[in-house]
Amino acid sequence: MGLFLILPKDRQPSRLHIGVTLAGLSLIALLIAMLRRAAGPVMPQYPWFILISAAAVASAVMMICQKRILYAALCFVLTNLSVAALLLLQQARFLAIALVIVYAGAILVIYVFVLMCVRQEPPAEHDRAAREPFFAVLVGFALLGAILQLAMTPLPQSYTDETKSELIESGTAQAIAQELFNHHIAAFEIAGVILLIAAVGAIAIMRAPRIPEEKTKRIT
Amino acid sequence: MVDYTYYILIGVILFVLGLVGFVSRRNLVMIFLCTELMLQGVILNLVGFNRYWLLAKGADANLAGQSFAIFLMVIAAAEAALAMALVLVLQRQRDTLDPDEFATMKG
Numbered sequence: 056m057g058l059f060l061i062l063p064k065d066r067q068p069s070r071l072h073i074g075v076t077l078a079g080l081s082l083i084a085l086l087i088a089m090l091r092r093a094a095g096p097v098m099p100q101y102p103w104f105i106l107i108s109a110a111a112v113a114s115a116v117m118m119i120c121q122k123r124i125l126y127a128a129l130c131f132v133l134t135n136l137s138v139a140a141l142l143l144l145q146q147a148r149f150l151a152i153a154l155v156i157v158y159a160g161a162i163l164v165i166y167v168f169v170l171m172c173v174r175q176e177p178p179a180e181h182d183r184a185a186r187e188p189f190f191a192v193l194v195g196f197a198l199l200g201a202i203l204q205l206a207m208t209p210l211p212q213s214y215t216d217e218t219k220s221e222l223i224e225s226g227t228a229q230a231i232a233q234e235l236f237n238h239h240i241a242a243f244e245i246a247g248v249i250l251l252i253a254a255v256g257a258i259a260i261m262r263a264p265r266i267p268e269e270k271t272k273r274i275t
Numbered sequence: 276m277v278d279y280t281y282y283i284l285i286g287v288i289l290f291v292l293g294l295v296g297f298v299s300r301r302n303l304v305m306i307f308l309c310t311e312l313m314l315q316g317v318i319l320n321l322v323g324f325n326r327y328w329l330l331a332k333g334a335d336a337n338l339a340g341q342s343f344a345i346f347l348m349v350i351a352a353a354e355a356a357l358a359m360a361l362v363l364v365l366q367r368q369r370d371t372l373d374p375d376e377f378a379t380m381k382g
Contacts, residue, residue, distance in 0.1 A: 108285045115289055115312060119296030124304050131308055134289070138315050145282065145326045150341050154318070157348050162311065162355045169359040170304060173366045231345070234338040239346075246349045253353035257360040 104144055111137035125174075128166050135159040149228040282323035290316030301373055303365065307358045314351050318344045 111134055118130035135158050142151040235243055293312030300306060325340025 104281070108281075111285060112288055112292070115292045118312065119292060119300065119305075119309060124302060124308070127305060127308060131312065134312065134315060138289070138319055141282065141285065141319060142322055145322055147322050147326070147341055150318075150322060150344055153345065153348065157352060158311075158315075162352055165355055165359050166304065166308065166311075169362055172363060173304070231338055231341055235342050235345070238337065238339075239342055242346060246346055249353050250349060253356050257356045260357070260360040260364055263364070 104141070107137050107140045107144065111141065125167070125170050128163060128170060131166075132159050132163055135163065149231050282326070283320055286316045286319035286323060288316070289313075289319065292316075303362050303373075307355070307362070311351060311355065314347060318347055321347070 114130045114133040114137060118127045118134060121127040121130060135154065139151040139154045139159075142154065290313050293309045293314075293316060296309035296312065297306055300309065321340040321344045325338060328340065329336045329338075
């Protein structure tokens with residue numbers, strides 16, 4: 056695991072070429088480390104997992120390194136689709152489709168819409184250089200090492216079979232609906248109320264009366 | 276085939292990348308986007324752990340991880356709607372998306 060911690064990463068939106076090559080090298084090293092550590096028989100789904108997880112991590116790196124936010128939102132759509140594909144690999148089919156429909160289809164559409172509304176033609180001054188990128192990456196690495204220390208304990212081989220029947224029949228909408236309505240019905244109703252409150256709150260925020268002297272600062 | 280720890284690894288990597296972006300970008304909408312990236316990592320973690328539970332316990336395992344992931348998506352949608360409303364109002368007032376401009380309460 057120490058191998059992961061030594062990998063160099065550079066995150067500065069104003070110096071993109073160095074960052075991209077370093078991040079690409081670190082991603083390749085990560086994949087090679089994972090391939091070497093793979094024990095036991097390699098089932099046909101393994102290269103898919105490598106490919107899709109590489110796409111997810113690469114698009115996440117691209118997303119936080121973009122200069123223009125609209126491109127970052129589009130990279131985030133790619134990340135969403137990769138995460139949905141990873142969920143599909145784990146036989147969580149309903150959740151994968153729900154992720155695409157709700158997250159990539161509704162939440163990111165809201166983001167793109169607002170980004171179109173607040174677009175600033177030259178990339179603004181505060182966008183050009185990240186704030187304290189070195190310390191940010193350092194803290195990120197420390198957190199990554201701490202979490203991975205606890206989380207990476209290898210399991211016996213019988214826990215890695217993707218074609219077990221319990222796993223396959225657990226990913227359907229029927230199974231999740233049974234779980235939700237039998238055990239979490241109160242939380243389900245409260246989630247509906249939260250959505251209602253959020254919609255009312257968003258409208259209330261937009262309609263709040265503005266301070267009169269700020270009106271002259273608006274661009275007409 | 277694929278150990279569940281590898282799914283956890285990818286989830287943790289996504290979460291940490293979102294955290295790094297959250298801390299170091301200086302645009303309000305970008306900060307909210309990195310929050311959503313962190314939530315993606317958490318969803319992946321939840322479903323990964325749930326898969327381990329299903330494979331280990333067999334018949335007497337529940338789908339708590341996946342239902343919690345659904346609730347997470349609901350909360351993310353509510354938060355995104357409110358965050359975007361806030362961003363629009365703030366943009367109209369100060370005409371900038373720099374979070375440092377709104378730090379009037381800093382001591």
